[in-house]
Structure formats: structure tokens, C-alpha cells
Amino acid sequence: MPYFTCMDLFQFSNYSLNPYALAPAVVGIGIALLGLGVLIREQWSSLSIAFFGMTTAGAVWLLGNAGVYLARDPATALQWGRIENCGVVFIPSLVLLFALHVVGKLRRFRAGVLGAAFLSVLFCFSVLFTPWFVRGVKLFPWGYFPQYGPASVPFLAFFCALLVMSLLSYHQEYRLALAGTRKRRLGTFLLAFGIAYLGSVDFVATFGIPLYPFGYLPVFLFLAITAQAIWRYRLVDITPAFAAAQILKTVSDSLLVFDHEGVIRVANQAACDLFERPEEKLLGRAIWRVDGNFFPRERFEAFMRTRVIHNFEAVRASSLGRKTVLDVAVSGIRDEFGQPAAVVCVARDLTERKLAEEELRRVHDALKRSHQDLKSAQMQLIEAAKMESVGRLAAGIAHEVKNPLAVIxxxxxxxxxRIPQPTEEISMVVREGKNAVRRADTVLRGLLDFSALRSLELEPSNLNAVIEQALLLVRYSMEQGHVQAVLRLDENLPLLPLDRNKMEQVFVNLILNAIYAMPDGGMLTVVTEAADGRVVARVEDTGTGIPPEALSKLFEPFFTTKPVGKGTGLGLTVARSLAELQGGILEVGNRPEGGVRATLAFGREKSRAKRKEKNPAD
Amino acid sequence: MPNGKKKILLIDDEPAFTRLLKMNLEKTGAYEVREEHVGSLGLAAAKEFKPDLVLLDVVMPDIDGGTVVSQIRCSEELKNTRVVFLTAVITQKEISTQSGMLNSVPCIAKPVSTEDLIACIEKYTKKD
Known part of the structure; x- marks a missing residue:
């Protein structure tokens, strides 16, 4: 039977049960499944395809072998013998292809591999359509077995040469490889293929020698070792191209490549997620048609004109209305002739970062505010300590000076x-002396008031009542100074924790200052009001106002604008300290319409009052 | 008051002040004044002098005026003697806000004119 035909292969009557067929059949199926598994696991990489080809050739060999054993008659056995050897003739070239691929020399020996493949095709042709390769079958105790003709001699030489070349290339690469996964993988392959080549024992029986063809056993071992090696070390090395493809696929940034007309040619998964479209609905469309806000046509054209790499921020709203802030980097790719070929656009989601930045800014502002509050509290403490030491000093001085004054x-x-009839001049001297003592005493009393600031008796008090009492105390001075008082007191003021006497002292001081500021008479206005949790009292006059250079010194101890002997320079200092001890903020400034306005505020927004104090003329 | 003069005891560590005050008061002819410049001897002086009124300093180097008041109050023979503080550590304003009393003892702030002081003495030595 010189030709191969399939006709008899599908008649069950041509087969009988033969237990010797089981082992090659099982190993054949196993090796086929291994090739398929690797193909899937390695994601159809070229190396996995080569491995698959090699295992397929092995599977054809072993399954064909099983077919031969199962054949009842020599004709059917011969058909299977041809099928079996179709697999066998491709084994050497595919093994070489795989080996060169593994050691990275495929490109270098491409012609050799192609030549080997061509020879395999020739041998295959010879197997199928001539009696020169498989000349017939012979019955052995284990069943029929193909018998080789003259064409098998060059094939065996070809087979041995290629298997030796493969082993040598593994060995050479194994020796050069540095310790690591690659070396271990090469070592395993060397071992596995070395064992697999023992399968050549099957050739013995093809020449009529009754040696049981146990070639499936080394192949089974090869199967076990290779499966374990691939499981542990994988088949593929991480090459730049492989890594680039994986990175492109898994990177969280959206990556798009446009051609020179702005049409999307590459889009990764993140880009698909960003634009809420599958890859096929992105590819082939101009980017501005996908999202004109993200990348307007004008921007693309401007980029193509200038070719300047640039970054911009874009906002994209999803179909659910979620806004994504993106940092978009655009760069151009040129072809080998230097012509613009493509535009790479990488968009990074900044939304989380923006939120974090916003949060950071908010925390920073809060920290800044609290720092300012601390600074202000520290300044107040320093001020308070300063005032306290001034107060202590004042009390000491007052005591030591008052006694001599008493003597004088x-x-x-x-x-x-003692002077019986004093002249006018003597009387004047005595009178001036006494006046001087009283003046000195007035200053000392102010100092003592200042030193006695710390003790307060706070009780819920109505500020209006305090103001009315203070006005009663200064009634005489008002009448003398021809000053008219206008009161606009809010009747719904909440009660404030005040030391009534000391708060009266504050208002007496403010009102007396106002009266003094209106030497030719005028209008004194006292207003109280409650709003936003604050209670504010204002004392305004229609006088001459405060000279600008004096504004910043108003609260300094011993600063006065009054002539010598008329003021102690402690009035406002004491008033402000008294106000602050009772939770108030006192500020004094010129009114835009003329005259002075003193404002005493209790409650919230102290900081605002503090700020205004620095620029009281506002 | 055998000679019709009110007896005033000045207890103050400032001799110049007590001397001048004594002169000014005695010049009126209405007072007999004794000075004591050591606070801790004030009680003994009072017991001996039996004053109608004690003008007492508050801050003295050896003893404070409050202690002297206690001693006088505890003394059987002096417990009804009137005492007025004459002090430099308090202002007239404070006296007025505390009804002129410091620990239930009347007070006058230094420096004080003779006229004001006489008015005060008269007020506190008035027979009830």
C-alpha cells in the first residue's frame, strides 16, 4: 500500500483491544494537554507556540503509536504507522526551534531552522506518499510496529544531528547563565530533553529488532519535569517588549496613542475605563469625537504644529456625574524618517491627590490660624506679665512715695x-506746695489702682445700669464742660459677668476722656447693642480727635495727651486692663466724621476686635 | 479727757509724719497727741496713754497694723478704744467703695490734709 488513506481508519472492525496501546495513548494525551496548558498560561507568546508545536508533534507520534498497536490488520496498522511518523519527522526541527528560542538564538539561526523545517516537510511527504520511509509493519509480541525503509537513514542522521545541536545549545547557554531562575530553567530543560531523547529507543524496533519500544516512558518523564519547571519558573523571560505589553495593559494611568490625524490607535484598559467605552469603540475614532473637553481638536492641532511636549490639566465628568481631574502629558513620536508619526497621551487621575491637597490646605490653614491664636495668646501673656510687674512696682513706689508726701x-x-499774717506770696507758695502734693497723690492713686487690678468680684450685671451709674458720677464734669449726653441703650442686653465698680471705673474714664476732648462743649453719645452673641458699648464724642501719631500709644502706661498735671497717663491703660479682665476688648479710634469712638466689646469675635484695634481709624 | 482734750495715739514708723501731725493737731488745742514709732510697742503705749482714738499705720517694719488692732481688741482695758487706719497702701477710692472700712476698721489714705484728718477724728470720737 504505497499511499496514505484515511478510509480504513474509521472502521471499528479494524481494531482490537491491546493493553500495550494504553501507555503511549495516555502519555500522548498528556503531552498534548501540557502544550495547550502552556499556550494558555503564557498567553500565546511565540515561545509557548513553539512549545505547543513540539508537544503536538510528540502527541501525534505517541497517539499514532497507540493506533498501530490497536490495529487488527497490517493495513490499518500501516496507516497509523504513517500518521505516527508524520509526528516523528517534525520532532527534531520543532525541538531545535524551541531550543534556539529558549536560548535566544532563533534570529541568528533562522535559516537553519527554516531548512530543518523544510527537510521535515520532505520527510513527512516521504512518510505519507512513498514506501521509502515506512515500508510496512511487522507483528511483534506487543503488536504491529512500522518498519523503516531506506529514506529513514538520512532522517535518523538528521534527527540525531538536530537533537545534539539542541542539547548543545541548552548546555552552552546553561554554562553561561548566571545563577537564578533562568539558569534553573535551562538546567531543567537540559535534563528533560536529555531524558526525552531516550525515546529514540523506539527506532530500534523499526528495523525489525524485537526490542519493546518504551519511548513513551522517557517522554512521560519529560512531561513531568517540564510541567514542573514551567509551573515553577514559567516559560518566558521578562523581556522589555513583554514587560512593555504587560505594563501597558495593567498600568493605572490611561494611555492613548493617536496617529497624526488624532485618531486613536492604541488605548489601554484604564483609558477604556476612563471613557467608559470598550477598546473597539475607542480605536479608529478621533479623540475630540470621543471627548471634546478632554482633548479639543484645537489643542491637538496646536500640538501637531509646535510638537512641544506639554502637560495640561483636564476635567472629565463620567456618565454618573463623577468628576475626574486628570494630569495629561502629551508627547510626539517620529518615524524613522523623522516625520511625526504618532502622539502619546498619558492621563493620570489626580482626583484623590486634589482631594488630599485640599484637605492638606484646610489643615494647614487651621494650623496657621491656631498658630496665630497661640502667638496672640503668648503676646497677651507677655503683656499681662509686663503689666503685672509694672503693677507690683507701682504699688511699691506708691507706698514709699505716699509717706513722704504725707509728711510734706x-x-x-x-x-x-504758724505764719500769723502771711503775705500773698507765702500763701501762694504754700498753696502751690499743697497742689503739687495732691497732683503727685493723684498719679500714685492711679498706680495703686493699676496694681489692684487682679482682684475682681464678678456677678451677672446689666451693662446699661453700669453706664448709667458712671454717667451719674461724672454729671458734674459734664455740666461744667457743657457736654450733652445722648443715650441709645439696647434694653435687651444679656447680663454679663462684671465687677460693677471696676466696669464703672472704665466708663467713667472713657466719659471723662470724651468730656476733656470737647473743651468747648459737645455731644457725648453712649450706645449699647447686642448682636450675634456679642455685646458692644460705644462712647463717642464730637471733639478734636486723637492725633494719628498718638493712636498707637494710647494704651501705653504714662502716655497722655493732656498737659502736665492734668492726666496720669494711666487711665486708658487701667481701663483696658479692667475691660480685658472682665472678658471685654477695648479699642479707641477716631471717627470718620470727627471725634473719638471708644468701643468695648464682649463675647465672640474677639480676634476681629483685636485686629481692628491695630487700625482704629478704620 | 481730764483736760478736755481728746487723746490721740499715733502709731506709725514715719517719725517726720507723726511729729508734724502731732504739731498740727496740738496746735488746734483740742488734742493731746502721743507718737509711737515702733508698731510692736503700740499696745503698751495705748495701755499707758489710754487714747480716745488710735491713728494706726498698716505697713510697718516689725508688725502690721491689723495685728496691732487685734491686740487692742483683745485687751480688756482697750477693747472699746477707737482705731483708724492711716495708710499709704490704699487709695481714697478704694476706701469709698468699701464704705471707708478695711477689715471693719475705718480708713484714711495718706497723704491727708490736717483739715480732713480732724474731720475724721471728730467723726470717730463723737460720743454716741
Whole structure:
């Protein structure tokens, strides 16, 4: 039977059960499944395809072998013998292809591999359509077995040469490889293929020698070792191209490549997610047709003109209305002639970062505010400590000076009484002396008031009542100074924790200052109001106002604008300290319409009052 | 008051002041004044002098005026003697806001004119 035909292969009557067929059949199926598994696991990489080809050839060999054993008659056995050897003739060239691929020399020996493949095709042709390769079958104790003709001699030489070349290339690469996964993988392949080549034992029986063809056993071992090696070390090395493809696929940034007309040619998964479209609905469309806001046509054209790499921020709203802030980087790719070929656009989602930045800014502002509050509290503490030491000093001075003053006053009183008929001049001297003592005493009293600031008796009080009482105390001075008082007091003021006497002292001081500022008479207005949790009292006059250079010094101890002897320079200092001890903020400034306005505020927004104090003229 | 003069005891560590005050008061002819410049001797002086009124300093180097008041109050023979503080550590304003009393003892702030002091003495030595 010189030709191959399939006709008899599908008649069950041509077969009988033969237990010797089981082993090659099982190993054949196993090796086929291994090739398929690797193909899937390695994602159809070229190496996995080569491996698949090699295992397929092995599977054809072993399954054909099983077919031969199962054949009842020599004709059917011969058909299977041809099928079996179709697999066998491709084994050497596919093994070489795989080996060169593994060691990275495929490109270098491409012609050799193609030549080997061509020879395999020739041998295959010879197997199928001539009696020169498989000349017939012979019955052995284990069943029929193909018998080789003259064409098998060059094939065996070809087979041996290619298998030796494959082993040598593994060995050479194994020796050069550095310790690591690659070396271990090469070592395993060397071992596995070395064992697999023992399958050549099957050739012995093809020449009529009754040696049981146990070639499936080394192939089974090859199967086990290779499966384990691929499971542990994988088949493929991480090459730049492989890595690039994987990175492109898995990177979280959206990556798009446009051609020179703005048409999307590459889009990764993140880009598909961003634009909420599958890849096929992105590819082939101009980017501005996909989302004109993200990348307007004008921007693309401008980029193509200038070719300047640039970044911009874009906002994309999803179909659910979620806004994504994107940092888009655009760069151009040129072809080998330097012509613009493509535009690469990488969009990074900045939404989380923006939110984090916003949060950071908010925390920073809060920290800044609290720092300012701390600074202000520290300044107040320093101020308070300063005032306290001034107060202590004042109390000491007052005591030490008041006693001599008492002596002087008594002395003047004595002289006053001892001169029987004093001249006008003597009387004047005594009178001036006594006036001087009283003046000095007034200053000392102010100092003592200042030193006695710390003790307060706070009780819920109505600020209006305090103001009315203060006005009663200064009624005489108002009448003398021809000052008219206008009161606009809010009747719904909440009660404030105040030391009534000391708060009266504050208002007496403010009102007396106002009266003094209106030497020719004028209008004194006192207003109270409650709003937004604050209680504010204002004392306004229609006087001459405060000179600008004096504004910043108003609260300094011993600063006065009054002539010598008329003021102690402690009034406002004491008033402000008293106000602050009772939770108030006192500020004094010129009114735009003329005159002075003193504002005493209790409650919230102290910081605002503090700021205004720095620029009271506002 | 055998000679019709009110007896005033000045307890103050400032001799110049007590001397001048004594002169000014005695010049009126209405007072007999004794000075004591050591606070801790004030009680003994009072017991001996038996004053109608004690003008007492508050801050003295050896003893404070409050202690002297306590001693006088505890003394059987002096417990009804009137005492007025004459002090430099308090202002007239404070006296007025505390009804002129410091620990229930009347107070006058230094420096004080003789005229004001006499008015005060008269007020507190008035027979009830």
C-alpha cells in the first residue's frame, strides 16, 4: 500500500483491544494537554507556540503509536504507522526551534531552522506518499510496529544531528547563565530533553529488532519535569517588549496613542475605563469625537504644529456625574524618517491627590490660624506679665512715695498755720506746695489702682445700669464742660459677668476722656447693642480727635495727651486692663466724621476686635 | 479727757509724719497727741496713754497694723478704744467703695490734709 488513506481508519472492525496501546495513548494525551496548558498560561507568546508545536508533534507520534498497536490488520496498522511518523519527522526541527528560542538564538539561526523545517516537510511527504520511509509493519509480541525503509537513514542522521545541536545549545547557554531562575530553567530543560531523547529507543524496533519500544516512558518523564519547571519558573523571560505589553495593559494611568490625524490607535484598559467605552469603540475614532473637553481638536492641532511636549490639566465628568481631574502629558513620536508619526497621551487621575491637597490646605490653614491664636495668646501673656510687674512696682513706689508726701502735706499745713499774717506770696507758695502734693497723690492713686487690678468680684450685671451709674458720677464734669449726653441703650442686653465698680471705673474714664476732648462743649453719645452673641458699648464724642501719631500709644502706661498735671497717663491703660479682665476688648479710634469712638466689646469675635484695634481709624 | 482734750495715739514708723501731725493737731488745742514709732510697742503705749482714738499705720517694719488692732481688741482695758487706719497702701477710692472700712476698721489714705484728718477724728470720737 504505497499511499496514505484515511478510509480504513474509521472502521471499528479494524481494531482490537491491546493493553500495550494504553501507555503511549495516555502519555500522548498528556503531552498534548501540557502544550495547550502552556499556550494558555503564557498567553500565546511565540515561545509557548513553539512549545505547543513540539508537544503536538510528540502527541501525534505517541497517539499514532497507540493506533498501530490497536490495529487488527497490517493495513490499518500501516496507516497509523504513517500518521505516527508524520509526528516523528517534525520532532527534531520543532525541538531545535524551541531550543534556539529558549536560548535566544532563533534570529541568528533562522535559516537553519527554516531548512530543518523544510527537510521535515520532505520527510513527512516521504512518510505519507512513498514506501521509502515506512515500508510496512511487522507483528511483534506487543503488536504491529512500522518498519523503516531506506529514506529513514538520512532522517535518523538528521534527527540525531538536530537533537545534539539542541542539547548543545541548552548546555552552552546553561554554562553561561548566571545563577537564578533562568539558569534553573535551562538546567531543567537540559535534563528533560536529555531524558526525552531516550525515546529514540523506539527506532530500534523499526528495523525489525524485537526490542519493546518504551519511548513513551522517557517522554512521560519529560512531561513531568517540564510541567514542573514551567509551573515553577514559567516559560518566558521578562523581556522589555513583554514587560512593555504587560505594563501597558495593567498600568493605572490611561494611555492613548493617536496617529497624526488624532485618531486613536492604541488605548489601554484604564483609558477604556476612563471613557467608559470598550477598546473597539475607542480605536479608529478621533479623540475630540470621543471627548471634546478632554482633548479639543484645537489643542491637538496646536500640538501637531509646535510638537512641544506639554502637560495640561483636564476635567472629565463620567456618565454618573463623577468628576475626574486628570494630569495629561502629551508627547510626539517620529518615524524613522523623522516625520511625526504618532502622539502619546498619558492621563493620570489626580482626583484623590486634589482631594488630599485640599484637605492638606484646610489643615494647614487651621494650623496657621491656631498658630496665630497661640502667638496672640503668648503676646497677651507677655503683656499681662509686663503689666503685672509694672503693677507690683507701682504699688511699691506708691507706698514709699505716699509717706513722704504725707509728711510734706503735714509740713505745709503746719507752716500754713504758724505764719500769723502771711503775705500773698507765702500763701501762694504754700498753696502751690499743697497742689503739687495732691497732683503727685493723684498719679500714685492711679498706680495703686493699676496694681489692684487682679482682684475682681464678678456677678451677672446689666451693662446699661453700669453706664448709667458712671454717667451719674461724672454729671458734674459734664455740666461744667457743657457736654450733652445722648443715650441709645439696647434694653435687651444679656447680663454679663462684671465687677460693677471696676466696669464703672472704665466708663467713667472713657466719659471723662470724651468730656476733656470737647473743651468747648459737645455731644457725648453712649450706645449699647447686642448682636450675634456679642455685646458692644460705644462712647463717642464730637471733639478734636486723637492725633494719628498718638493712636498707637494710647494704651501705653504714662502716655497722655493732656498737659502736665492734668492726666496720669494711666487711665486708658487701667481701663483696658479692667475691660480685658472682665472678658471685654477695648479699642479707641477716631471717627470718620470727627471725634473719638471708644468701643468695648464682649463675647465672640474677639480676634476681629483685636485686629481692628491695630487700625482704629478704620 | 481730764483736760478736755481728746487723746490721740499715733502709731506709725514715719517719725517726720507723726511729729508734724502731732504739731498740727496740738496746735488746734483740742488734742493731746502721743507718737509711737515702733508698731510692736503700740499696745503698751495705748495701755499707758489710754487714747480716745488710735491713728494706726498698716505697713510697718516689725508688725502690721491689723495685728496691732487685734491686740487692742483683745485687751480688756482697750477693747472699746477707737482705731483708724492711716495708710499709704490704699487709695481714697478704694476706701469709698468699701464704705471707708478695711477689715471693719475705718480708713484714711495718706497723704491727708490736717483739715480732713480732724474731720475724721471728730467723726470717730463723737460720743454716741
Amino acid at each position: 502735706l503735714q509740713g505745709l499745713d503746719y507752716l500754713d498755720g
